[in-house]
Amino acid sequence: MEFPQTLHSGVVSSLRRLSFCTLLAMLLPAFATAQSVMSRRVHGVAGTFDLPLSLTATNPTTEPRTGPNQTIVFTFDKAISSAAANISEGTATAGTPTFSGNDVVVGLTGVSNQQYVTIALANVASSDGGTGGCSSARLGFLAGDVNQNRVVTLADLGLVNAQLAQFVTVANFLKDVNASGTLTLTDKGITNANLTRALPAP
Numbered sequence: 001m002e003f004p005q006t007l008h009s010g011v012v013s014s015l016r017r018l019s020f021c022t023l024l025a026m027l028l029p030a031f032a033t034a035q036s037v038m039s040r041r042v043h044g045v046a047g048t049f050d051l052p053l054s055l056t057a058t059n060p061t062t063e064p065r066t067g068p069n070q071t072i073v074f075t076f077d078k079a080i081s082s083a084a085a086n087i088s089e090g091t092a093t094a095g096t097p098t099f100s101g102n103d104v105v106v107g108l109t110g111v112s113n114q115q116y117v118t119i120a121l122a123n124v125a126s127s128d129g130g131t132g133g134c135s136s137a138r139l140g141f142l143a144g145d146v147n148q149n150r151v152v153t154l155a156d157l158g159l160v161n162a163q164l165a166q167f168v169t170v171a172n173f174l175k176d177v178n179a180s181g182t183l184t185l186t187d188k189g190i191t192n193a194n195l196t197r198a199l200p201a202p
């Protein structure tokens with residue numbers, strides 16, 4: 001028996017939108033599945049602030065905080081004991097992952113500005129014995145693009161300017177573009193130096 005054509009094409013279309021890792025996890029429930037991914041920076045004494053990343057590779061989140069060192073945190077649905085990290089797109093070097101409960105923390109070095117990077121996790125093993133899981137995250141790095149529209153304009157400069165001398169909080173941490181823990185003319189200067197820089201269409 002064949003599926004009605006409309007149902008069949010709808011199912012195929014839905015499956016095509018899922019990543020290979022998501023499909024594997026659906027077929028093999030023992031696999032650990034990534035629930036969320038964050039770009040994490042320590043902003044000096046102001047503390048640690050996580051930028052949630054889009055899980056849709058064709059609509060990646062922009063990270064406006066300056067490199068060259070960055071940290072990506074994958075949170076799974078269960079405790080993870082090992083995984084391997086690789087860069088499959090862009091200029092960056094992935095360090096050896098570390099594990100904290102359900103989190104896999106990947107330190108990146110040598111991250112160039114104005115580019116997309118994809119971090120792929122393979123051989124993800126969970127503490128309950130699941131093996132062979134995978135995940136990936138794609139994000140754009142564009143210093144000073146604090147409104148995250150993939151181009152640095154006077155609008156970004158104005159947003160940073162409006163936060164000068166304020167405390168760094170969950171509401172404004174992206175404007176602390178050098179992640180120093182303070183919002184100063186240095187952040188404005190970095191944004192100004194990046195005016196007109198843009199990411200390509202994702």
Ligand SMILES: [Ca+2]
Nearest residue numbers: 145149151152
């Ligand atoms: Ca912008």
Ligand SMILES: [Ca+2]
Nearest residue numbers: 176180182187
């Ligand atoms: Ca700063």
